[in-house]
Amino acid sequence: MAVMTYLEAGRRAVIEEMQRDTSVWALGEDLGRGGVFGQYKGLQEMFGADRIADTPISEACIMGAAVGAAMTGTRPIVEMRFSDFALCAVDELVNQAAKARFMFGGQMRVPMVVREPVGMWRSSAAQHSQSLESWYTHIPGLVVVAPATPADNLGLLKSAIRNDDPVVYLEHKNLWPLEGEIPEQEHLVPLGKADLAHAGGDVTMVTWSGMRHGCLRVAEQLAAEGIGVEVIDLRTLWPWDRDTVFASVERTGRLLVVHEAVAVSGFGAEIAASVAEALHHRLKAPVRRLGAPRIPIAYAPPMEDQARVSDDSIAAAVRGMLEPAAVS
Amino acid sequence: MAVMTYLEAGRRAVIEEMQRDTSVWALGEDLGRGGVFGQYKGLQEMFGADRIADTPISEACIMGAAVGAAMTGTRPIVEMRFSDFALCAVDELVNQAAKARFMFGGQMRVPMVVREPVGMWRSSAAQHSQSLESWYTHIPGLVVVAPATPADNLGLLKSAIRNDDPVVYLEHKNLWPLEGEIPEQEHLVPLGKADLAHAGGDVTMVTWSGMRHGCLRVAEQLAAEGIGVEVIDLRTLWPWDRDTVFASVERTGRLLVVHEAVAVSGFGAEIAASVAEALHHRLKAPVRRLGAPRIPIAYAPPMEDQARVSDDSIAAAVRGMLEPAAVS
Amino acid sequence: MQDVIAEGRHHNLDRDRFLGRLALMHRIRAFEEEAIAAQKDGLVLGAIHPSIGQEAVAAGVCANLEPADLMLSTHRGHGHTLAKGADPLAMMRELFGRAGGTCGGKGGSMHIADFGVGMLGANGVVGANIPIAAGAAHAQKLQGSRQITVCIFGDGAVNRGPFLEGLNWARVFDLPVLFVCEDNGFSATTRTREMTGGEGAAARAESLGLEAQEVDGNDVVAVDAAARAAIDAIRAGQGPRFLTCHTYRMTGHTAVDPATYRPAQEVDEWRGNCPIARLEVALRLAGESDARLSALQAQESGAMAAIAQAARDTGWPEATGAFTDVQDIGDPRERAF
Amino acid sequence: MQDVIAEGRHHNLDRDRFLGRLALMHRIRAFEEEAIAAQKDGLVLGAIHPSIGQEAVAAGVCANLEPADLMLSTHRGHGHTLAKGADPLAMMRELFGRAGGTCGGKGGSMHIADFGVGMLGANGVVGANIPIAAGAAHAQKLQGSRQITVCIFGDGAVNRGPFLEGLNWARVFDLPVLFVCEDNGFSATTRTREMTGGEGAAARAESLGLEAQEVDGNDVVAVDAAARAAIDAIRAGQGPRFLTCHTYRMTGHTAVDPATYRPAQEVDEWRGNCPIARLEVALRLAGESDARLSALQAQESGAMAAIAQAARDTGWPEATGAFTDVQDIGDPRERAF
Numbered sequence A, B: 001m002a003v004m005t006y007l008e009a010g011r012r013a014v015i016e017e018m019q020r021d022t023s024v025w026a027l028g029e030d031l032g033r034g035g036v037f038g039q040y041k042g043l044q045e046m047f048g049a050d051r052i053a054d055t056p057i058s059e060a061c062i063m064g065a066a067v068g069a070a071m072t073g074t075r076p077i078v079e080m081r082f083s084d085f086a087l088c089a090v091d092e093l094v095n096q097a098a099k100a101r102f103m104f105g106g107q108m109r110v111p112m113v114v115r116e117p118v119g120m121w122r123s124s125a126a127q128h129s130q131s132l133e134s135w136y137t138h139i140p141g142l143v144v145v146a147p148a149t150p151a152d153n154l155g156l157l158k159s160a161i162r163n164d165d166p167v168v169y170l171e172h173k174n175l176w177p178l179e180g181e182i183p184e185q186e187h188l189v190p191l192g193k194a195d196l197a198h199a200g201g202d203v204t205m206v207t208w209s210g211m212r213h214g215c216l217r218v219a220e221q222l223a224a225e226g227i228g229v230e231v232i233d234l235r236t237l238w239p240w241d242r243d244t245v246f247a248s249v250e251r252t253g254r255l256l257v258v259h260e261a262v263a264v265s266g267f268g269a270e271i272a273a274s275v276a277e278a279l280h281h282r283l284k285a286p287v288r289r290l291g292a293p294r295i296p297i298a299y300a301p302p303m304e305d306q307a308r309v310s311d312d313s314i315a316a317a318v319r320g321m322l323e324p325a326a327v328s
Numbered sequence C, D: 001m002q003d004v005i006a007e008g009r010h011h012n013l014d015r016d017r018f019l020g021r022l023a024l025m026h027r028i029r030a031f032e033e034e035a036i037a038a039q040k041d042g043l044v045l046g047a048i049h050p051s052i053g054q055e056a057v058a059a060g061v062c063a064n065l066e067p068a069d070l071m072l073s074t075h076r077g078h079g080h081t082l083a084k085g086a087d088p089l090a091m092m093r094e095l096f097g098r099a100g101g102t103c104g105g106k107g108g109s110m111h112i113a114d115f116g117v118g119m120l121g122a123n124g125v126v127g128a129n130i131p132i133a134a135g136a137a138h139a140q141k142l143q144g145s146r147q148i149t150v151c152i153f154g155d156g157a158v159n160r161g162p163f164l165e166g167l168n169w170a171r172v173f174d175l176p177v178l179f180v181c182e183d184n185g186f187s188a189t190t191r192t193r194e195m196t197g198g199e200g201a202a203a204r205a206e207s208l209g210l211e212a213q214e215v216d217g218n219d220v221v222a223v224d225a226a227a228r229a230a231i232d233a234i235r236a237g238q239g240p241r242f243l244t245c246h247t248y249r250m251t252g253h254t255a256v257d258p259a260t261y262r263p264a265q266e267v268d269e270w271r272g273n274c275p276i277a278r279l280e281v282a283l284r285l286a287g288e289s290d291a292r293l294s295a296l297q298a299q300e301s302g303a304m305a306a307i308a309q310a311a312r313d314t315g316w317p318e319a320t321g322a323f324t325d326v327q328d329i330g331d332p333r334e335r336a337f
């Protein structure tokens, strides 16, 4: 085991896969100078400017060119810089990348990975902070991944690069400096498998990305009080690991979904609805969701904080679910 | 009462509002020749080329220019032709229109209506058939409207044009020729109020847009069998009329949401999850959703039909909910 | 128009070459006439955008490509697709939504693709093929291939952002791609000129650093010469090029559009400028016999009638195809739980 | 560079006019130096993109506008915003995220707007202001207003699709808008030249039908003259114009970027080309005294120090502001049920 940051782990994934498969290449703005967060540092020196390609500020063409290059025998890694800027390339992702294999009757595939750093990050305000994962889960043809730890960023990014369909790969900006243990040898995490991050018997807490860490803090805090919280980090949002979630809820009888994105029509709605549909009769309490209010993200901290799901609100939600039901 | 088509009703709404308020104007491709479906027929002759403006094929600029023009004292109606093409203008809608009022501290508003014809329509295949309403409900700052009848298309479009925040207005292409009764006098339908389209005591069926009509057919068919289905057409998806839905589910104890869009992370998930959270103890059966499978829409009818929610599947879902619960 | 055709250069026409082009243009015309007729019979299910009158662009550009070269087209792509070598029966089946269609019936006219012959797809989104083409050419460069990519789009596409982004990209990365603006004067019902600032497509391409040329798009000899020169230069490693072909569509925007937005006289004039008729005149001047020319047309139209009949006689694809080729992981049948 | 400044035209400089411009440039410089210092102290919360070295563009362009004219800017917009007349204290508060900020603390540096002075917003998305500006000018035209709109963006924005769409739009509708490309040679850490096909911004604008001009963007006299001429023409109804101002940013892309991607010598050369120093030389040549010039600088920097202090002393905005001005209907507090 080595200790590595989330950022370094993503960098290692790219290096390993580019070494393994010469058809893998990366394209995006400023990659030659390491990318905006340093995720690509030194890679152009290692792999040359053809395979670590600096691009114009042309998000639509970055995404669209990747589609064309993916259809024709290469495996592009698209760097979108901030997930917010990927909104300049939605036709290319949704109408083209996601549908091409189907629309053209399976004549080819579109093996590309779209890296979109997401999430709130020190007063970045409304255009540099969004989490839109639920959008992508709604689009047939897309795989959606949101790693929360260094080891998962390594193992999932490698699996994403090897995947033959387009993957939207959402790294959380706040996690870049997070350190964690990583196997020295090759480490692949399968797409579609959740991580049971904390065991517990009273409440199943489903989460992903940045919120994993708040959920774990609360789980440990509540464990000390004798409340058992099972924290499941989905890691892959589409396809999501229903088996693991359902098995847990069958045991606990309670589901709380926690995510950073806006709660309304967030991916928590899909999970909560699925559990309510399938396990209604097993539930000891109503399903619950925690997410951001339906507001753009403000710059000033007192207002920005209103968009955050705090540890306190998570703990309060768990406690609320354990109170005797107020059947009216 | 006059009989009018859904298309004609939308046209009447635009005419009335443009007559009432000279700051209202419309912009989009081919509007001078009536628009692609004829929704704007004769309007350029009535209002001139400045107020019914033909534009280049520049979706990003159509949307972006509308944002600028809405900020500065006019009320643009943006015609996107097919909702699929609005994917070329997502930055302009989501990062700009939806956030500007908030981001700039309420200094101004962005009163614009974005008309996006949605839905499946005779072998239009994957790039001319999408229903992405759940995306818009997830974005703070947007109002989302999806009328299903001629009268609602008149009354809601008029209200949308008078609204001071951006409205995504989703007309269903299959409904253009649908005829219905419309009041002769001014007709406004308030945003955010559902329509209780069919009363019934056994199951609450929540729907909108094109699926309203299938739901009503099934409700009538089942009424003959003595099964009471309450059909609620939401009409406005954000804000949705929770009071009406909750009151109905409190009575029936059963919720079925039916929509044309992909079920996974569709807006049905939000409604089902909300009801499961709030009314768990009142439910006589698990909440249920019906929507499209997670596939792009195919061209050939046998495959295209797989993406449809059929009357039979709606009826089967209702019957299933009335069976005695198989508590395991 | 006869004057134009009578130009000296046509006298030493490479007859074999242009007999082939003529056959191809007849094939395209016959394909679309059959498709329009079939749509009247309810057999073509979705919208079709005929290229009748524009066949010289397809024949003049695409027939210059090697089979392994790549080509991307638009909603008005039947001609390009046939010229790149796609099977007309599979295409007709695709338009009819039948089994054995080019895309198995999943795409229809607007999403025809035949990767087997390097045809990477029509596109339902105006201009969307431009960045994709840049990407295909980018892959060719990365792979050290000698093949090139051709991207055809309409005059309306030059007002979309991806036009700028894609052409700039091709220049910056020095990619082997030929961009062809098939300028028929219209964007659906709108005259593109009225919606286009500046001199138009070629001037914009030049401002982005691409060498650009404009030709009479109804003169297949001229299109062929210009395309060949550009393609040779691109294959020789000289980077991206641009070609505008001025033409006109004889039909409406779709097969059901009466196109009342343009004067009958204008249409008539262009009808007199039919690229097929013009090539026939040129071939006659070059010594080809009337008999040979009409035999060629008869052969193509006869073959196409048989193809249309065969497509009519083909069954529907399996419904379960709706769930294949979505993505390898996750259950596409998922409709909620 | 002194040679350039010593050109004859500067001898008959309109001293009053350019003393005003000089004061404005000092104000901009002082604002950003205070902001950079404050960021080191942790007071400026989000990213800031200083325009130090580029002040002549703001002063030369925006100071020619009437208060009711409109202006749109970018992430690097402090200078433009001050030049359009925004209150520096409110702006500093916005950067600090404090109550009384220009946007009530909701926007920060990248989303500063002051509609009261016609400043319609910085933008966090490169190039996004171009279509919005076209729309603002479109509204001016519809309203029969005599006001105009100015849209400023960087050289990096010319590679985004909205550049083409917005300029074409302005030409097609003949709108009263001046597009200004503030060309500092860099797109973040990348030399824009290497990512840009063709001759660049002005050539692209011309290909879209806009009259375009290029000036030395560190020469406020030249910028002022070019902007004034363009603005007069636009106000006279002559439609959209384009202006490229060549300049350089003395700092990194953000205030914390060490900008190691460019040689020290290059930065030094440009430092010697400081637009403020150049104007001072010109004013001296025109007869202005050193004492007057340094008093002016001292006054601006003193005032800005007081402003920074006042901003520090301001409290936080109310947390409940997070829920206002989202939209009139629907509950913004909604977090699920």
Ligand SMILES: Cc1ncc(C[n+]2csc(CCOP(=O)(O)OP(=O)(O)O)c2C)c(N)n1
Pocket: B029, B057, B059, B081, B085, B088, C049, C074, C075, C076, C124, C125, C126, C127, C153, C154, C155, C156, C157, C184, C186, C187, C188, C192, C253
């Ligand atoms: C992004 C986008 N906007 C609008 C449309 C609707 N549309 C389909 S074809 C067309 C006209 C295209 O004109 P042009 O590019 O000149 O091609 P042509 O039809 O003349 O061959 C339009 C506006 C579309 N398909 N995609």
Ligand SMILES: Cc1ncc(C[n+]2csc(CCOP(=O)(O)OP(=O)(O)O)c2C)c(N)n1
Pocket: A029, A057, A059, A081, A085, A088, D049, D074, D075, D076, D124, D125, D126, D127, D153, D154, D155, D156, D157, D184, D186, D187, D188, D192, D253
């Ligand atoms: C659409 C988009 N892509 C990328 C970015 C990230 N970004 C912010 S500023 C910048 C460089 C912009 O360069 P330029 O337009 O020349 O402006 P300058 O910073 O030089 O003033 C980039 C790439 C962004 N904000 N928006």
Ligand SMILES: [Mg+2]
Pocket: C154, C155, C156, C182, C183, C184, C185, C186, C187, C188, C192
């Ligand atoms: Mg055209």
Ligand SMILES: [Mg+2]
Pocket: D154, D155, D156, D182, D183, D184, D185, D186, D187, D188, D192
């Ligand atoms: Mg720059």
